Amino acid sequence: MRTVQAIILAAGEGTRMKSEMPKVLHPICGRPMIGYALNLAAAAGVKQPIVVLGKGFELIKPHLPKEAKVVIQTQRAGTGDAVLIAKKALGALSGEVLILYGDTPLLRRTTVQKLIETHFKTAATCTLLTAHLADPSGYGRIFRDETGKVVGIIEEAEANTAQRAIREVNVGTLICNAQALMDALATVTPSSSKKELYLTQIVAHIAKQEGTKINVSKVEEVSEALGINSRAELARAIGVIRHRIVESHLQNGVTIEDPQSTFIDYGVSIGADTTVRPYTVIETGVSIGKRCTIGPFARLRGGVSVSDDVKVGNFAELVRTKVASNVRINHVSYLGDAIIEEGVNIGAGTITANYDGKEKHATHIGKGAFIGSDTVLIAPVKIGAGAVTGAGSVVTRDHDVPAKGVVAGVPARALGTNGAKPEPESKENGAVKLKSDRKSVTAVKVKPAKRLMVKVKKKAPAKGKAKAKKRSVAKKKTKKITKKTIKKTTKKSKR
Numbered sequence: 367m368r369t370v371q372a373i374i375l376a377a378g379e380g381t382r383m384k385s386e387m388p389k390v391l392h393p394i395c396g397r398p399m400i401g402y403a404l405n406l407a408a409a410a411g412v413k414q415p416i417v418v419l420g421k422g423f424e425l426i427k428p429h430l431p432k433e434a435k436v437v438i439q440t441q442r443a444g445t446g447d448a449v450l451i452a453k454k455a456l457g458a459l460s461g462e463v464l465i466l467y468g469d470t471p472l473l474r475r476t477t478v479q480k481l482i483e484t485h486f487k488t489a490a491t492c493t494l495l496t497a498h499l500a501d502p503s504g505y506g507r508i509f510r511d512e513t514g515k516v517v518g519i520i521e522e523a524e525a526n527t528a529q530r531a532i533r534e535v536n537v538g539t540l541i542c543n544a545q546a547l548m549d550a551l552a553t554v555t556p557s558s559s560k561k562e563l564y565l566t567q568i569v570a571h572i573a574k575q576e577g578t579k580i581n582v583s584k585v586e587e588v589s590e591a592l593g594i595n596s597r598a599e600l601a602r603a604i605g606v607i608r609h610r611i612v613e614s615h616l617q618n619g620v621t622i623e624d625p626q627s628t629f630i631d632y633g634v635s636i637g638a639d640t641t642v643r644p645y646t647v648i649e650t651g652v653s654i655g656k657r658c659t660i661g662p663f664a665r666l667r668g669g670v671s672v673s674d675d676v677k678v679g680n681f682a683e684l685v686r687t688k689v690a691s692n693v694r695i696n697h698v699s700y701l702g703d704a705i706i707e708e709g710v711n712i713g714a715g716t717i718t719a720n721y722d723g724k725e726k727h728a729t730h731i732g733k734g735a736f737i738g739s740d741t742v743l744i745a746p747v748k749i750g751a752g753a754v755t756g757a758g759s760v761v762t763r764d765h766d767v768p769a770k771g772v773v774a775g776v777p778a779r780a781l782g783t784n785g786a787k788p789e790p791e792s793k794e795n796g797a798v799k800l801k802s803d804r805k806s807v808t809a810v811k812v813k814p815a816k817r818l819m820v821k822v823k824k825k826a827p828a829k830g831k832a833k834a835k836k837r838s839v840a841k842k843k844t845k846k847i848t849k850k851t852i853k854k855t856t857k858k859s860k861r
């Protein structure tokens with residue numbers, strides 16, 4: 367029977383990253399680096415990977431699956447030492463051990479699956495994953511004898527000039543018979559330069575044993591071999607993964623106008639015929655429906671789900687928000703912890719003030735509501751179906767706007783209703799809970815701007831002479847005020 371266990375090495379300090387955070391926690395497109403190694407182990411059919419952690423293990427543990435067996439390497443003493451520490455967790459030394467490095471996130475599942483297949487097909491003792499690199503510096507070189515047989519791996523620090531010229535490198539993933547692996551590790555001595563136990567030294571030992579076979583399997587693409595040791599390499603890895611993510615969406619029927627300026631994290635779903643415009647950031651966990659237009663310059667953060675035929679335009683930021691179909695959020699908006707029902711129009715400059723300094727609160731905007739430009743919705747608050755908020759309104763917390771209600775001003779006050787028959791408010795759709803003790807915005811006697819009154823009361827516009835008279839009265843009033851104001855100001859300045 368084919369049994370494969372996996373050990374993920376992630377105890378290195380990552381000194382070259384110059385970071386306080388463990389290297390394997392640095393995110394790549396919305397997922398910590400170690401997540402990629404964990405995925406590879408899962409793709410190899412391993413249910414309980416052994417993960418070797420070192421400094422900062424408490425920070426890494428929450429990112430591991432429950433099934434993972436964690437072993438701690440208290441002192442960095444080399445990759446060989448790390449595997450020796452994992453020995454206990456392996457239990458019986460039967461079957462094969464797949465070793466993955468936590469810092470090679472670009473490896474594809476198919477590459478690792480091919481490595482395992484090759485290993486079993488050729489009945490090898492140990493199979494190494496290799497790559498031919500134009501610039502092999504930093505990597506262990508695959509050392510072959512004159513017959514072409516692999517006889518060892520030479521680390522860069524120990525290599526002479528001729529050996530450094532070898533372009534075939536060790537990617538850092540291998541599969542080995544468990545017993546042979548441990549037998550070989552028992553013979554490894556500290557390296558002359560770094561005084562570390564190199565896992566790679568097992569190859570020379572195994573090669574010398576009778577009846578053993580060392581095989582290699584090549585990566586499909588050289589970029590897969592990249593080990594992340596520095597920030598520059600991290601940036602390159604992010605670039606490669608980002609490109610792969612964009613490619614997969616393109617294949618699913620999404621238009622991405624400029625892949626170079628589109629940032630889509632791992633774990634995002636986008637429906638066919640949606641267009642993603644340049645300079646857009648879509649973070650992990652977001653789902654977008656069909657025929658939407660997202661961007662340019664939009665940012666969709668965690669917990670956002672957008673239904674079909676939605677427009678999210680420039681400088682719109684959404685977080686933990688559910689958007690139903692046919693909604694327009696065309697410009698300069700922040701929507702957080704909100705439910706936006708079908709057909710809503712969000713005017714430019716709309717903000718849900720969801721955070722009161724202590725807690726986040728929900729905003730619910732009912733079906734077909736029209737949110738005027740520059741509206742601030744102080745959560746928790748509910749805008750009823752078909753309601754209208756005037757430009758510049760500040761709807762204060764718990765002052766719900768009833769269905770078809772029209773409000774304006776600061777704080778927003780009721781001006782009447784939008785249309786004749788108010789519809790009952792549509793039910794919440796569950797994702798965000800709103801407070802139950804709610805007041806409605808009450809009609810108060812205020813003198814709103816004349817134009818707004820005209821609109822709400824649907825008065826016929828004044829015509830001819832009447833119109834001219836009105837205009838001249840308005841002018842005189844303005845003049846009076848201006849003169850008074852000037853007098854006052856002059857007095858003040860004389861004092």
Ligand code: UD1
Binds near residue numbers: 375
């Ligand atoms: C290693 C390989 C090298 C290979 C390269 C590929 C060795 C000796 N060298 O070099 O042949 O070409 O990777 O990227 O294996 N780790 C531990 N405990 C330790 C030391 C390291 O768990 O004591 C972990 C690290 O967290 C890392 C991995 O092992 O995930 C590799 O260690 P690193 O120091 O990055 O090795 P390289 O010098 O890159």
Ligand code: CA
Binds near residue numbers: 469593594595
């Ligand atoms: Ca490395």
